[in-house]
Amino acid sequence: MLERIKSNFTESIQTKIAASEALAVPIEQAGMVMVQALLNGKKILSCGNGGSAGDAQHFSSELLNRYETERPSLPAIALTTDSSTITSIANDYHYDEVFSKQVRALGNEGDVLLAISTSGNSKNVIKAIEAAVARDMPIIALTGRDGGDIAGLLGENDVEIRVPSPRTARIQEVHLLVIHCLCEIIDTTLFPQTED
Numbered sequence: 001m002l003e004r005i006k007s008n009f010t011e012s013i014q015t016k017i018a019a020s021e022a023l024a025v026p027i028e029q030a031g032m033v034m035v036q037a038l039l040n041g042k043k044i045l046s047c048g049n050g051g052s053a054g055d056a057q058h059f060s061s062e063l064l065n066r067y068e069t070e071r072p073s074l075p076a077i078a079l080t081t082d083s084s085t086i087t088s089i090a091n092d093y094h095y096d097e098v099f100s101k102q103v104r105a106l107g108n109e110g111d112v113l114l115a116i117s118t119s120g121n122s123k124n125v126i127k128a129i130e131a132a133v134a135r136d137m138p139i140i141a142l143t144g145r146d147g148g149d150i151a152g153l154l155g156e157n158d159v160e161i162r163v164p165s166p167r168t169a170r171i172q173e174v175h176l177l178v179i180h181c182l183c184e185i186i187d188t189t190l191f192p193q194t195e196d
């Protein structure tokens with residue numbers, strides 16, 4: 001068991017090192033898409049399933065409250081939190097629609113969709129992306145493995161951040177680091193700290 005634990009740490013560290021080489025550029029691009037949207041008075045919607053639902057909420061809470069430094073609240077909505085809305089859409093329509101219906105209701109042109117799926121194949125995340133495309137919203141996709149079906153849906157204004165790993169847990173661990181990088185880009189660009 002101890003060997004298994006150590007090997008999880010080693011694998012996670014190695015995945016993060018590989019990701020730092022592969023993903024620094026798309027993370028910067030994604031951060032700038034978000035910064036531009038926020039400067040334009042737009043908001044960021046986020047979605048995902050399971051651990052990625054947690055990541056979607058983690059991101060929105062850091063915008064709505066704060067990340068590391070004092071700054072004004074920023075507009076973000078996690079589409080994973082309203083159990084009445086999610087259960088009624090799943091019950092009356094289909095679980096595939098739980099995010100897309102919210103994107104159609106809440107998303108406006110220029111808002112950003114942060115779509116999180118380790119496989120890139122979750123149907124409800126794919127439908128959320130399709131709804132965002134129809135609303136002229138740029139998409140930031142956090143994926144893994146081969147990018148799944150999501151990779152083929154993205155356009156030139158969108159950014160895919162694909163973690164180079166086949167394991168869901170390892171991919172999720174890097175997604176959280178990516179989310180913190182995005183928060184730091186947003187904070188340092190919008191609210192640069194002056195040195196005393």
Ligand SMILES: O=C(CO)[C@@H](O)[C@H](O)[C@H](O)[C@H](O)COP(=O)(O)O
Nearest residue numbers: 049050051052117118119122168169
């Ligand atoms: O956290 C984990 C596994 O580490 C699970 O809850 C995982 O997020 C769920 O199985 C998701 O449904 C997987 O969806 P996706 O990442 O393929 O879109």
Ligand SMILES: [Zn+2]
Nearest residue numbers: 051168169172
């Ligand atoms: Zn997990």
